[in-house]
Amino acid sequence: MAAVHANDLAQVVLLFERYKSPLFNFLYRLSNDYETSQDLTQTVFERLLKYRASYQLGQPFKAWIYHLARNVYTHYWHLGQKMRTTDVLEEERQGGLGSAAFTQMATLECEQALQEAMALLAPPEREILVLHRFQGFSYEEIAAMLGCTAGAAKVKAHRALKALRTIYFSEQP
Amino acid sequence: MNSIPASADCLDVADLLVDYTEGTLSPEQTSRVTAHMAHCLRCQQHVAHTCELADIMAAIRIVPPPAALDAALLAALAQETDQLKQPAGAGSEAIVVPLNPTSVHPTSSGWWLRIAASLLLLAAGMVLGNHWRPLSSATVALSTPDAQAAPRFQALVGNLTAPTLSASQRLLLVSELAAEAQTSGDPVVQALINTLNFDPNPNVRLAAGKGLYRLRADPRVAEAFVQSLTIQTDPYVQILLIELLVEMREQRAKPELERLSRRPDALPVVRQEAKAGLGQLI
Ligand SMILES: [Zn+2]
Numbered sequence: 041m042a043a044v045h046a047n048d049l050a051q052v053v054l055l056f057e058r059y060k061s062p063l064f065n066f067l068y069r070l071s072n073d074y075e076t077s078q079d080l081t082q083t084v085f086e087r088l089l090k091y092r093a094s095y096q097l098g099q100p101f102k103a104w105i106y107h108l109a110r111n112v113y114t115h116y117w118h119l120g121q122k123m124r125t126t127d128v129l130e131e132e133r134q135g136g137l138g139s140a141a142f143t144q145m146a147t148l149e150c151e152q153a154l155q156e157a158m159a160l161l162a163p164p165e166r167e168i169l170v171l172h173r174f175q176g177f178s179y180e181e182i183a184a185m186l187g188c189t190a191g192a193a194k195v196k197a198h199r200a201l202k203a204l205r206t207i208y209f210s211e212q213p
Numbered sequence: 214m215n216s217i218p219a220s221a222d223c224l225d226v227a228d229l230l231v232d233y234t235e236g237t238l239s240p241e242q243t244s245r246v247t248a249h250m251a252h253c254l255r256c257q258q259h260v261a262h263t264c265e266l267a268d269i270m271a272a273i274r275i276v277p278p279p280a281a282l283d284a285a286l287l288a289a290l291a292q293e294t295d296q297l298k299q300p301a302g303a304g305s306e307a308i309v310v311p312l313n314p315t316s317v318h319p320t321s322s323g324w325w326l327r328i329a330a331s332l333l334l335l336a337a338g339m340v341l342g343n344h345w346r347p348l349s350s351a352t353v354a355l356s357t358p359d360a361q362a363a364p365r366f367q368a369l370v371g372n373l374t375a376p377t378l379s380a381s382q383r384l385l386l387v388s389e390l391a392a393e394a395q396t397s398g399d400p401v402v403q404a405l406i407n408t409l410n411f412d413p414n415p416n417v418r419l420a421a422g423k424g425l426y427r428l429r430a431d432p433r434v435a436e437a438f439v440q441s442l443t444i445q446t447d448p449y450v451q452i453l454l455i456e457l458l459v460e461m462r463e464q465r466a467k468p469e470l471e472r473l474s475r476r477p478d479a480l481p482v483v484r485q486e487a488k489a490g491l492g493q494l495i
Contacts, residue, residue, distance in 0.1 A: 085286050201231055
């Protein structure tokens with residue numbers, strides 16, 4: 041029995057290594073925090089070790105590991121929400137949007153501005169953009185994750201992009 | 214700056230604008246949007262913004278994970294391995310050896326994880342159902358006379374026919390030998406090639422392959438990698454060799470990569486790696 045478990049363990053560890061960087065980037069773009077992303081990636085790995093029995097070799101590992109990662113992030117996010125007050129959130133919202141300085145920036149500043157704008161999206165909107173635009177997931181794959189149709193995933197992604205555009209360019213709604 | 218009012222027509226095409234920028238609308242829808250945009254500055258601007266945003270998002274950097282993450286993962290893995298250890302009588306030891314992360318080859322920063330994973334397989338006395346048979350001892354013998362003089366090589370060679378060193382001792386020895394060898398043409402190269410091909414333990418073979426990669430200025434290395442790929446059956450060794458051959462842009466590897474990518478008995482992950490490697494070499 042132990043042989044079987046060790047075999048599973050070695051396989052999932054090998055697979056994890058292949059997804060380590062994409063997962064780290066996924067969590068980094070969601071959390072916008074380098075150190076937090078490291079902790080969260082590690083937590084995903086620990087959960088993978090713990091729950092590896094629920095993964096069957098031959099099933100799509102990618103979907104499974106992203107499922108774990110999404111749960112880890114959601115948990116982290118809810119913890120953070122408990123500690124924050126709505127006042128702080130409101131302040132951030134105002135402060136971040138006060139000027140139209142988001143436009144006319146150099147490339148790296150664009151990325152910084154993008155991260156700031158994305159931080160102002162609702163978490164599901166942010167997530168679907170990270171999955172589709174940064175991580176290259178198709179609408180079909182996202183639909184499988186979210187438990188909706190590919191068409192619905194596309195509509196959600198478009199709405200999220202529209203919301204981001206409004207924030208990023210300070211457009212009037 | 215964004216004070217252009219929206220018209221009812223704007224709402225009519227609003228949901229089509231992203232698709233419009235991606236060119237996925239039907240011809241009928243496209244002409245509807247184009248007709249509206251011809252006289253609507255607001256929607257023109259939204260389309261321009263959408264394109265700009267898509268470009269910025271497409272250009273987003275991939276951030277390399279911190280090196281500390283590898284150490285943390287290894288610690289978590291070691292803890293899990295401890296819990297896995299069999300109570301008694303198995304005769305196998307779980308050895309997780311974190312190789313110095315700064316000395317690993319450049320293409321896969323996390324390759325220690327593969328070693329660790331591979332060692333886990335060993336810990337349970339099982340190597341993916343792989344039955345390694347060393348070839349005849351005549352093939353195994355070192356051919357270079359200067360190498361035969363060195364007792365440390367003898368230790369390596371000796372273990373092939375009648376192992377006197379444990380796998381972990383051989384692993385250390387291979388790592389040390391590889392680290393000491395500095396020049397191409399060093400007799401260590403032949404010793405490591407023999408180890409890569411004939412050591413019964415896949416982790417020792419992995420270490421030999423890694424050591425040889427450092428000595429790749431020696432023309433024997435590339436040739437040995439190509440040949441070794443044809444006889445290796447352990448997936449970790451196969452994957453390492455594929456990565457190294459691709460990194461060295463070794464064209465002679467193509468026939469074997471082609472063969473490996475189709476081999477039904479190879480693990481899917483190995484077939485994928487071979488296929489991807491082939492794509493990079495062409
Ligand atoms: Zn309009």
